Amino acid sequence: MNKGKTNGRTGGANAKNEPHAADLPNSAGYGDQNSKLDDLSQNIEDSGGEFLTTNQGVRVNDNQNSLKAGDRGPTLLEDFILREKITHFDHERIPERVVHARGSAAHGYFQVYESMAQYTKAHFLQDPSVKTPVFVRFSTVAGSRGSTDLARDVRGFAVKFYTQEGNYDLVGNNIPVFFIQDAIKFPDLVHAVKPEPHNEIPQAASAHDTFWDFISLMPESMHMIMWVMSDRAIPRSLRMMEGFGVHTFRFVNDRGKARFVKFHWKPLLGLHAVLWDEAQKISGKDPDFHRRDLWEAIENGDYPEWELGVQIVEEKDEFSFDFDLLDPTKIIPEEIVPVRRIGKMTLNRNPENFFAETEQVAFHLGNIVPGIDFTNDPLLQGRLFSYLDTQLLRLGGPNFHEIPINRPVVPLHNNQRDGFMRQTVNRGQTSYEPNSLRGGCPFQAGTDMSGFASYAERIDAQKIRERSPSFHDHFSQARLFFQSQSQPEQNHIIRALRFELGKVETVPIRERMLFLLAQVDKELANSVARGLGASIPARLEKPMNMSVPGDVDPKKVQPKRAIEMEPSPALRMIDNPNFPSDTIKTRKIAFLVADGFDDAALLDMKQALMTAGAVVMTVAPHLGVLTGINGTVVKADFSFLTGSSVLFDAFYVPDGEPSVNSLKADPDVNNFLIEGYKHCKTIAASGAGVELLAAAGIVTAADEISRTGKLEFRPGLVATRDAYAQGFGDQFVSAIAKHRHWEREPAL
Numbered sequence: 152m153n154k155g156k157t158n159g160r161t162g163g164a165n166a167k168n169e170p171h172a173a174d175l176p177n178s179a180g181y182g183d184q185n186s187k188l189d190d191l192s193q194n195i196e197d198s199g200g201e202f203l204t205t206n207q208g209v210r211v212n213d214n215q216n217s218l219k220a221g222d223r224g225p226t227l228l229e230d231f232i233l234r235e236k237i238t239h240f241d242h243e244r245i246p247e248r249v250v251h252a253r254g255s256a257a258h259g260y261f262q263v264y265e266s267m268a269q270y271t272k273a274h275f276l277q278d279p280s281v282k283t284p285v286f287v288r289f290s291t292v293a294g295s296r297g298s299t300d301l302a303r304d305v306r307g308f309a310v311k312f313y314t315q316e317g318n319y320d321l322v323g324n325n326i327p328v329f330f331i332q333d334a335i336k337f338p339d340l341v342h343a344v345k346p347e348p349h350n351e352i353p354q355a356a357s358a359h360d361t362f363w364d365f366i367s368l369m370p371e372s373m374h375m376i377m378w379v380m381s382d383r384a385i386p387r388s389l390r391m392m393e394g395f396g397v398h399t400f401r402f403v404n405d406r407g408k409a410r411f412v413k414f415h416w417k418p419l420l421g422l423h424a425v426l427w428d429e430a431q432k433i434s435g436k437d438p439d440f441h442r443r444d445l446w447e448a449i450e451n452g453d454y455p456e457w458e459l460g461v462q463i464v465e466e467k468d469e470f471s472f473d474f475d476l477l478d479p480t481k482i483i484p485e486e487i488v489p490v491r492r493i494g495k496m497t498l499n500r501n502p503e504n505f506f507a508e509t510e511q512v513a514f515h516l517g518n519i520v521p522g523i524d525f526t527n528d529p530l531l532q533g534r535l536f537s538y539l540d541t542q543l544l545r546l547g548g549p550n551f552h553e554i555p556i557n558r559p560v561v562p563l564h565n566n567q568r569d570g571f572m573r574q575t576v577n578r579g580q581t582s583y584e585p586n587s588l589r590g591g592c593p594f595q596a597g598t599d600m601s602g603f604a605s606y607a608e609r610i611d612a613q614k615i616r617e618r619s620p621s622f623h624d625h626f627s628q629a630r631l632f633f634q635s636q637s638q639p640e641q642n643h644i645i646r647a648l649r650f651e652l653g654k655v656e657t658v659p660i661r662e663r664m665l666f667l668l669a670q671v672d673k674e675l676a677n678s679v680a681r682g683l684g685a686s687i688p689a690r691l692e693k694p695m696n697m698s699v700p701g702d703v704d705p706k707k708v709q710p711k712r713a714i715e716m717e718p719s720p721a722l723r724m725i726d727n728p729n730f731p732s733d734t735i736k737t738r739k740i741a742f743l744v745a746d747g748f749d750d751a752a753l754l755d756m757k758q759a760l761m762t763a764g765a766v767v768m769t770v771a772p773h774l775g776v777l778t779g780i781n782g783t784v785v786k787a788d789f790s791f792l793t794g795s796s797v798l799f800d801a802f803y804v805p806d807g808e809p810s811v812n813s814l815k816a817d818p819d820v821n822n823f824l825i826e827g828y829k830h831c832k833t834i835a836a837s838g839a840g841v842e843l844l845a846a847a848g849i850v851t852a853a854d855e856i857s858r859t860g861k862l863e864f865r866p867g868l869v870a871t872r873d874a875y876a877q878g879f880g881d882q883f884v885s886a887i888a889k890h891r892h893w894e895r896e897p898a899l
């Protein structure tokens with residue numbers, strides 16, 4: 152139904168004849184997420200129970216045939232219904248984002264735990280009873296709109312807070328540092344990583360010559376490279392990754408006192424990743440894996456949650472670190488400045504319409520509210536220009552703030568007018584300030600009326616194009632990251648580098664990379680070199696024709712002073728002390744079944760897993776329904792054709808001879824289990840189900856003899872010939888909670 156209204160709130164200026172500055176922070180009705188839903192719903196049209204019309208409201212009487220001269224004659228130009236429909240269709244697409252094109256989003260709300268007034272006057276960080284609506288868009292960076300979710304890539308993590316002081320956008324990533332230190336290098340970085348321009352290959356992948364050519368000449372990218380080669384770049388779920396504001400920002404309190412702040416999002420489901428082999432297979436089996444996972448979790452009521460963390464640094468401590476707070480290739484290790492968790496964000500509603508919301512949402516680092524401010528990080532400063540600029544093109548003009556998803560929940564009053572697609576009907580004679588004809592409206596707001604005033608930082612400098620020497624150490628934190636990883640995670644980084652550089656065809660690029668990796672960690676470089684069948688060059692060979700020495704000057708590559716830091720457990724994903732390691736909530740468990748399963752063996756285990764919060768799905772030789780020996784009927788969620796081992800976290804084969812015998816006859820079932828085993832996932836079987844694991848070579852006769860009554864034969868292999876063994880379900884749950892059993896992974 153078309154509610155027949157548009158733009159209820161944007162037209163704040165026309166809704167009341169005499170808007171007043173005092174209207175602005177008016178809280179009534181705006182403080183919870185439902186108000187944002189109401190706001191959006193004014194534009195919702197769901198075509199339910201209505202006649203089909205043209206865009207002019209004329210009812211269409213035949214939507215099957217164009218207007219022709221006779222039933223076999225030519226189509227007539229007069230057919231305005233056909234022309235309108237085809238013209239609209241021809242113009243349906245807008246340009247995709249130049250980066251972060253592939254995205255998935257959800258609505259939710261944020262609540263602060265306790266007032267942060269001591270640090271910031273930002274209204275949404277004052278009162279724990281206020282629910283601030285948010286819209287969050289996750290994305291990959293390099294791929295096009297239709298590319299796979301499972302690319303090895305940074306994930307965008309952009310949050311729009313619809314606060315009562317206007318929109319605040321925290322436009323971050325799932326990695327706390329960036330490739331480059333200065334915005335002027337961003338177009339080069341993006342051109343290097345995108346498909347190569349001559350043949351548009353490869354899509355959504357960094358494993359190609361131009362990316363590594365650029366990186367091998369940009370030592371400042373080395374810390375970020377460690378992160379993107381780690382499992383952080385292939386998350387199990389968007390719900391299981393951290394978010395970071397990356398830059399250092401400022402908090403400013405109502406007395407004007409400023410402090411530096413770094414923002415973190417900590418997922419309550421913990422940090423989890425898939426293996427690279429899985430990622431590549433998922434890209435074929437379900438390229439929408441992350442999008443589907445987020446959508447389904449919200450539909451199931453498993454609302455994803457993150458805590459907002461802050462690291463606060465007093466201004467007087469600006470220079471007390473071994474790195475520069477303004478350098479976006481550096482973190483502040485949590486062991487030096489702890490992360491304080493100050494509030495929680497819950498995502499609880501899927502978008503109504505992908506295009507209207509996820510595609511048209513426009514985030515901008517410059518959308519900021521009083522109490523938060525920028526710093527002079529040169530990457531941040533460049534971003535401040537880019538977002539509005541790109542959105543003018545992508546969203547077709549200067550009025551995209553009127554699109555429902557971008558509209559603030561507070562009224563807007565200003566003298567900006569007209570432009571393509573202007574929706575607001577501004578009333579009155581004046582569109583300038585100062586004016587007397589409208590009593591001076593709209594007024595400037597004093598800082599005591601939530602007027603934004605920039606932090607008055609003192610600047611006294613020469614105008615130069617230079618990089619501060621305090622930005623020159625490119626390796627200490629790269630090393631800190633690598634050395635803070637668990638053994639399996641280090642192995643994954645090495646394998647990722649072998650894979651990526653193995654796809655590089657130009658040998659000198661590989662060699663330059665090996666040289667840079669050797670500055671990070673000798674063993675890392677040696678191990679990558681072994682995989683490439685190459686050796687580490689003694690010096691960095693600069694290409695002959697290189698015109699810009701700058702940071703790629705080999706002399707600068709050697710750090711003046713290597714800073715040694717204690718490993719930081721907060722940087723790893725496995726056994727990271729900041730996250731729970733005992734939950735299997737929302738993990739997907741596949742039950743491998745056919746007709747003739749043992750009813751109780753299936754139902755009891757299902758109950759145990761669901762009680763622990765997991766999602767149980769059946770995979771069977773055919774779709775439709777399956778019947779147990781005692782008549783229980785269950786639906787087959789997948790067949791072995793539509794499902795795949797890489798889409799699940801763990802597997803269970805219940806007892807029931809007829810069921811197990813039909814599974815044994817299908818070679819796809821073997822592959823399914825062997826692949827799951829190879830990916831170090833938990834596998835369980837009861838009664839005759841153990842036979843299936845034996846047939847796949849996963850359980851051996853020796854295993855059975857040596858286990859002496861234990862339910863877990865080997866890490867992550869939980870099996871019992873007794874279909875109803877005591878504690879079987881609990882054992883399976885605790886094995887799944889380990890996420891993966893890395894002991895099974897082959898050595899490098």
Ligand code: HDE
Pocket residue numbers: 248249250251254288289290306307308309322323324329333334335337395396397398512513514530531533534537538539541542
């Ligand atoms: Fe972005 N970035 N970026 N970026 N960025 C965009 O804005 C840009 C950077 C980030 O879901 C674009 O509307 C420059 C860092 C996210 O819609 C564009 C520089 C971080 C998103 C742009 C950076 C980000 C974007 C493309 C270097 C993490 C997706 C479309 C100076 C802190 C937001 C658009 C969404 C999107 C420019 C670097 C995060 C072109 C110039 C660092 C999450 O404006």
